[in-house]
Amino acid sequence: MFEWLSHVRLAQCAKLGAWLLDKWGALCSFVCPTAVGTILAFVDMDAEKKKWLIEDVDGRLVTAACGFLLLGGIAGLISTLRREPTLDERVADEREKMGDAVEKLRSNYTDMLDTQLSILSNALRLTDKERVSVYMRSVNVFVTFARYSRHPTFTERGRKLYPATEGVIARAWADGSAIEMDLPDPERKEAEYRKVQGKRCGMPAASLSSIRMRSRSYAAFAIDDIADIRRVAVIVFESTSPSLPVDEIRKELADGEARRIAEFINRYKAYEPDVGYAQQEGF
Structure with a gap:
């Protein structure tokens, strides 16, 4: 005592x-x-x-x-004096303001890339049955960086984090690309759809239960950095229809779209928090 x-x-x-x-x-x-x-x-x-x-x-x-x-x-x-903030409080307040400013800059970059994806979607004449997403690799997960779809539900960011070992995202990161077409219709063949998703796309049943867009076709491609040295992201085209215009997608990416995405990511990374510093600060 x-x-x-x-x-x-x-x-x-x-x-x-x-x-x-x-x-x-x-x-x-x-x-x-x-x-x-x-x-x-x-x-x-x-x-x-x-x-x-x-x-x-x-x-x-x-x-x-x-x-x-x-x-x-x-x-x-x-x-x-008691009503005035202490030195530590003033430092914490300034740090919070700086964090808000950096977060706003990062948000601006993701918003601009969302707009860029909408331009790409229009160039490919994609409909409200399709969606385009960009995922960045972070430690052992993929993070949703940008997304666009004409469909208001499909464009929402549901899951923000995706395991680094699941789905066409992981395959494209490892192999450079992953193409899957003509999956079973989940509305008529639910059990078969789940089975094929697990076998061909590497999606476990637990993950399938949380997705909003039940796609029947995928075209995923790795994005290299602006120096073409290492991979920094994966872009995924998906559709509730059984097919996608894969050749046209490849052409758009090769004609400069992949590099534009890499430039967006390169600018964004300047404002990305250091993992060690974030842990030190208790995040």
Whole structure:
């Protein structure tokens, strides 16, 4: 019990010490001149006035009043300082503002890539049965970076994270591309659709239960960085129809679309948080 109380007192003393250290300059700027002025005024008094302040009833009342005024001023200053943010709070506030600004920049880049995907979709004459998504690799998962579909439900970001070992995303990352066409119609052959998804596309039943778009065709391609050195993302075209215009898709990517996507990702990565720093900050 006493040991616990001692720890509590130590913690409180540590907080008080940190607060005093942070507010020391402001405290001194008020207390020191006031105290010095009072002492000098007392020293400058003649003996009769000093005696009056110390021994006479009225003098004692004046002395007490001055003391209360001084204490009240100090208490008022402390109360004001308590309402002001500490140094740590100010740093945390500035850090949060910077984080919001960076997040806004990152959001702007993803929004611009969404728009770029809409242009690509229109060039390929895709309908509301199709969807285009870009996934970035992060540690052991793929993260939804951008997405577009004419269909309002399909364009929503449902699952944001995808296991790095599942589906055509993982196959395209490993092999460069993954093409699957003419999957069974899930509306008429549910069991067969699930079986083929697991066998051909590498999608386990648990993952299938959480998807909104039950696609029957996929065309996935790896995206290399702007220096063509390493892979940075996967772009996936999918449709609820049994086929996709694969040749046209390949041509659009080869004619510069893949590089444009790589440039978007390269700019975005400048604002991507460092994993080690994020862990250090408790994220």
